[in-house]
Amino acid sequence: MMDASAVKVGLIMGSQSDWPTMQEAAAMLEALDIPYEARIVSAHRTPDRLWDYGRTAVDRGLKVIIAGAGGAAHLPGMMASKTRVPVIGVPVQTRALSGVDSLYSILQMPRGFPVATMAIGTAGAANAGLMAAAILANEDPALAQRLDAWRADLSASIPDEPVRD
């Protein structure tokens, strides 16, 4: 069991069905050895859970919240309205509207309550993990080293020339 006070990132999502997307954020946090918790918190189906999560986030020591949702994706914005912990929003790809509905729901926050909105789908979720890492790395030199190494490895993996087939 992880020490609850060690958890720095809250990874929340509106539904179990968001997990295939949000696991990309989890994988990134694990690759960079960042303690996190994963929870289902729905703006519509469990509003009291959302409120409690936001109300206690600062006192529980969370430094970043990654929030993924699809469709009428109100979770990231409502969480940002409830806590000053930075919220990174991940628009989950939907079948009906390909995630554009999720994107617009998360992106267009009113002045005063920002959500750092990622790209639609799995790339956005992975980037949310990296964005959380970058925020935490400002105050954590060991993590900064791990993140720098991860970035250097990615750059090194990109070939100079395309394979011509």
Ligand code: RP5
């Ligand atoms: C949103 O509704 C969730 O974030 C999910 O992306 C979407 C569909 O949820 P399910 O009907 O699959 O539970 O609240």
